[in-house]
Amino acid sequence: MTEISPFTAVVGQPFMQRALVGGLLTGALGGLLGSFAVLRQLSFFSDALGHSALLGISLGILLGLNPTLVLIPFAVLFALLVNLLVQRSQLPTDALLNIVYSTSLAFAVVCLSLVTTYKGGIQQLLFGDILGISWLDLALIAVLLVAAVAYLLVSLRAQVLVTLHADLAGAFGVGSQWHRIAFILLLTVVVAVSIKAVGVLLISAFVVIPACASRLVSRRFGTYLVLSSVIGGGCAVLGLLGSGLTNLPSGPCVVIVQFFGFLLALLWSLRGRPQRLRANPAVTP
Amino acid sequence: MAVLEVEGLRVLRDGVLAVDDVSFQLAAESDTALVGPNGAGKSSLVGAILGLIPRQAGEVRILGHRLGPAGQLPAQVRAQLAFLPQALPLQGRLPLTVAEFVGFGWDPPGPRLPWGGGGARRSAVHAALAKTGCGPLGERLLSELSGGQLKRVLLAFCVVRPRRLLVLDEAQAGLDAPSTEQFHSLLFDLRRSEGWTVLQVSHDLDMVRRSCDQVLCLNRQLRCSGRPELALSRAQLERLYDPADLPSHPPRQAPMGRPRIG
Structure with missing residues (x-):
């Protein structure tokens, strides 16, 4: 019998295996949706969604219901309302979203302080807890990943054209409004389901960082999407392993790994740039 | 058969009448310019024709198919039209x-x-x-x-x-003179070889005179239409634009009182 290494001990735990599979799936999902969210300037929107999710969870705890089951319908309703507000209001979007997320955070913290019996504690909700991933969450994430991949693949042309120019897409019969809502709902559900492992404060990093890293090094749209998902999934697994080994909170570990991924991509893109310009001299307009 | 038929089109934009009772037709493989001062309703007209914004009244037919009230068109018709943004x-x-x-x-x-x-x-x-x-x-x-x-x-x-109808929004915006020239000669060649019907919003009256078959002068209503040499005469332009900001040739004569527009 060989001595069990700390690595094997951590990976051998059923909760850790659940967490790793969950992390791989949510990371890939965040990267995939993020690649469109970043282009459509929805990064801050996903941040607001994360904060509102805390309010949803708090309400669930307050009402004594399963937080995950309360969270999804709550987040969907919330996203639709915020979307309506952003579209109808004359105020700048970032200011509106700031109001929305700070208010949800305030209400959520007040709700949570009313429930003295909550065993998890606010720390886990804010920064993520790998122990929090259940079989139900895993099943939900898997279904979501399949749905998201199917929807984005089949509507890829519509997504790209809508992002480029709404009227150009509209002339081809692509309903910008419809795709906008569908994408926001998908993003909302993904954020809601990922929130346990990642934490409220850092969820938007899951959406933004892998996509930006991929953007820096991709020279085709297909590559951009795939690489963004791979970076998202890979960083999540590495971060969760790190969290398991060091007993540090899972969300920050993943985000730190993502940041190093981004840094590598940045260095790579800077290194490649001068050579690329020399290799492809500008064609006269 | 006309590629595009517009009849009695009326469009509200933010509660204001932007396009009022506009009717015209585009013959197959023709090149038509839509001109008019800023705020004349050119983009509202284009938006309504493409089914991007709703219309209050009127009919739009593309390739003989009626545009639905919410911009519905059969997919095979949609595939044959394109919009080029600025x-x-x-x-x-x-x-x-x-x-x-x-x-x-x-x-x-x-x-x-x-x-x-x-x-x-x-x-x-x-x-x-x-x-x-x-x-x-x-x-x-x-x-x-x-x-x-x-x-x-x-x-x-x-x-x-293969497409039948191209709608261009100010194709020359942001281009220098040689690039504009190059773009228009390419567009002209492709229109001939591909059999496109073109509707282009334009501020470049010189280009319109040289390359278009038909001009529509819009200032909420259709003020004049026809061949460029007739529709873009000095007198017609003064009915359309404020004389102080007539966009280009013919050389300016002494303004004879401001024509009222609108």
């Missing part, structure tokens, strides 16, 4: 190559897998890039194109599939 504001943000972009122009409307079409798609993209002089640009990102190159790539996006 610019792509997010052009720099998407890591999208020219070939990928033009490929999206080939795809018929509706849900489909991105790798659908295979070889046929690839050769259509290749041919479209060659026709528009964009051959060497295929692997470039949209963000790396100059203004003139982007316009040519937009034409490649149109030419990649």
